[in-house]
Each structure stands twice: as C-alpha cells, then as structure tokens.
Amino acid sequence: MTDLAISFEDVAAAHARIAPFAHRTPVLTSTTADALVGGSLFFKCENFQRMGAFKFRGAYNAIAQFTPEQRAHGVVTFSSGNHAQGIALSARLLGVKAVILMPIDAPATKVAATRGYGAEVVLYDRYGEDRDAIGRRLADERGLTLIPPYDHPHVMAGQGTVAKELIEEVGPLDVLLVPLGGGGLLSGCATAAKALCPDCRVIGVEPEAGNDGQLSFRSGAIVRIDTPKTIADGAQTQFLGNYTFPVIRQRVDDVLTVSDAELAATMKFFAMRMKIIVEPTGCLGAAAAFGGQLDLRGKRVGVVLTGGNVDMARFASLIADAA
Numbered sequence: 398m399t400d401l402a403i404s405f406e407d408v409a410a411a412h413a414r415i416a417p418f419a420h421r422t423p424v425l426t427s428t429t430a431d432a433l434v435g436g437s438l439f440f441k442c443e444n445f446q447r448m449g450a451f452k453f454r455g456a457y458n459a460i461a462q463f464t465p466e467q468r469a470h471g472v473v474t475f476s477s478g479n480h481a482q483g484i485a486l487s488a489r490l491l492g493v494k495a496v497i498l499m500p501i502d503a504p505a506t507k508v509a510a511t512r513g514y515g516a517e518v519v520l521y522d523r524y525g526e527d528r529d530a531i532g533r534r535l536a537d538e539r540g541l542t543l544i545p546p547y548d549h550p551h552v553m554a555g556q557g558t559v560a561k562e563l564i565e566e567v568g569p570l571d572v573l574l575v576p577l578g579g580g581g582l583l584s585g586c587a588t589a590a591k592a593l594c595p596d597c598r599v600i601g602v603e604p605e606a607g608n609d610g611q612l613s614f615r616s617g618a619i620v621r622i623d624t625p626k627t628i629a630d631g632a633q634t635q636f637l638g639n640y641t642f643p644v645i646r647q648r649v650d651d652v653l654t655v656s657d658a659e660l661a662a663t664m665k666f667f668a669m670r671m672k673i674i675v676e677p678t679g680c681l682g683a684a685a686a687f688g689g690q691l692d693l694r695g696k697r698v699g700v701v702l703t704g705g706n707v708d709m710a711r712f713a714s715l716i717a718d719a720a
C-alpha cells in the first residue's frame with residue numbers, strides 16, 4: 398500500500414476515460430537528433446494534442462469524474478495558460494459550464510481562445526487582487542468545483558497517460574525526460590513509467606531561473622521561489638504541490654535545469670530539422686538531452702514535447718535570436 402496521491406491503476410483508469418476524446422499523439426524520431434546524443438530519442442508530441450498541449454488529458458479526467466451535482470454547477474480554475482484551455486474544452490465536451498479567472502493583462506488571443514471554447518472569462522487585477530481568494534469566493538457563491546492546474550490527483554493521473562501511451566508504443570525506455578512546472582505531468586509520468594519499466598530513469602527538467610523543483614527534490618522539502626523570469630512560461634511555477642511533491646520524491650530519479658538560450662536553440666532545431674512547432678516550455682526535456690549533461694550514448698530515451706502554443710511573433714523573435 399502507498400499513501401501517495403496516485404497509483405498506476407489511476408493512470409490506467411484515466412487512460413480508459415480519456416482515450417475516446419484525446420488524440421493519441423504521434424511519436425517522432427530524428428536521425429539528426431539521435432546522432433547529436435548518440436542514442437535513440439523518441440519524441441512524444443503533445444504539441445499535437447487537442448488545444449495544443451497535454452493539459453487536455455488531466456482536465457478531462459478531472460471533470461469526467463464530477464458528480465451530477467458538480468456537473469450541474471460547473472467548474473472554475475485560474476490560469477492564463479494551457480490549463481485554462483484544457484478545462485474550457487473539456488467542460489464543453491462534457492456539457493459543463495466553465496469559469497476561468499484570468500489576469501486583466503492576459504494576452505487578448507488567450508482570452509479570445511478561452512472564450513472561443515465557450516468558457517466564461519472573469520478578469521482580475523493581478524497586482525491588486527488575490528486570485529485564490531477570488532477563486533474561492535466564486536466557487537462558494539456559485540457552487541463551482543475548483544480544478545487547479547497540477548496539484549490534484551485526477552489531473553496528475555490524466556497527465557500520466559502521456560508516458561503510458563509512449564511506453565506502450567515504443568517499448569521499454571532507459572531514460573524519460575519530462576518538462577517540470579508544478580509537477581502534475583512529472584508525477585503522473587513517473588508513476589506510469591516506474592510501473593511499466595521499473596529500470597527507466599525518470600528525470601524532470603526545469604528552466605534554470607526557476608529551479609524550485611530541483612531544490613525541493615534535493616532537500617526533501619518544498620522550496621518556494623519568486624516567480625522566475627524565463628521564456629518557459631508554462632514552468633513559471635513557484636513551488637511543487639502537496640500531492641505532486643511526494644510522488645516526485647519517491648518515483649523520480651533526478652531534476653535537471655536548462656537555460657533559456659538552450660530552450661530557444663532547441664525550439665529552432667525542431668522547426669528546422671523536424672518541421673514542428675514546440676513552445677519554449679515544451680522544449681525543456683529535449684534541451685536537456687541535447688545539452689550534454691546526461692550520457693545518453695546507446696540509450697533509448699523518451700522525451701515529452703509538452704505543447705505547441707506560442708504566439709507567432711514571439712516564436713519568430715526567439716528563433717531569430719537562437720543559436
């Protein structure tokens with residue numbers, strides 16, 4: 398028995414629940430990438446997932462388990478990023494009302510995309526108002542259920558289906574590289590990987606400027622940092638979760654960091670060599686593979702590419718400056 402938030406059975410149940418609605422994303426390989434590291438890389442392309450990132454998996458798995466009463470009232474979350482769109486799309490598919498709290502200065506395209514999925518967007522002033530307090534008040538007043546972006550067992554189990562699909566498709570791996578923000582994806586993927594191939598080393602990868610996960614992993618207690626300045630906007634989290642951290646401590650082998658310059662160079666590699674668009678946060682795992690801090694020679698390496706949602710003007714300027 399374990400007192401951890403999720404088991405492999407939870408990931409398997411999540412997979413059965415979401416499989417009819419989520420894309421089974423492709424696994425790409427590249428001779429050029431393999432030659433760079435001397436091993437075999439398997440890129441799990443969640444940039445091709447519905448709404449453009451893996452967040453659909455956890456969001457759908459969470460809302461699909463609402464009671465009839467929860468469904469009747471609706472779901473609320475706060476995020477200006479991929480989780481908001483994952484919740485909005487999942488809620489629409491399940492016929493549930495979604496309320497998304499977003500900062501007043503969120504990019505207009507993100508607000509429009511979220512509204513486009515049928516969600517109600519409530520704007521707040523991120524410098525003047527406390528987002529958690531507003532979220533709780535909205536939840537209380539309207540009977541909404543709050544689904545946070547990572548620290549929730551159903552979200553974690555849903556994200557773990559990424560690694561389950563990858564390993565079931567390509568077979569056992571020696572190493573699995575997973576981008577790390579709040580740890581929903583890493584905790585789920587580690588749970589799946591350790592069940593399916595116990596010898597696989599599971600490694601989380603964070604932006605250098607936001608290494609709270611590495612500090613937490615190595616010290617054994619959750620370390621909090623200020624909002625980090627990095628181009629990896631999906632990993633600007635300040636701390637791991639109360640559910641995700643114990644799972645990561647137990648099932649993950651290490652946490653590494655990469656620089657913004659490495660992320661930009663990796664983004665350019667994917668565009669030029671593999672003709673795919675991966676957002677900066679989505680490049681974390683691959684940048685660690687290319688960075689040379691791991692000996693991957695002769696190894697079978699899974700790399701999760703988490704998402705492809707990046708504004709085209711921003712993409713162009715990051716690529717233009719990249720090595």
Ligand SMILES: *Cc1c(COP(=O)(O)O)cnc(C)c1O
Nearest residue numbers: 479578579580581582631703704
């Ligand atoms: C949310 C997100 C992450 C980080 O996931 P966590 O579960 O918070 O660790 C990585 N990449 C992308 C594209 C994301 O949207």
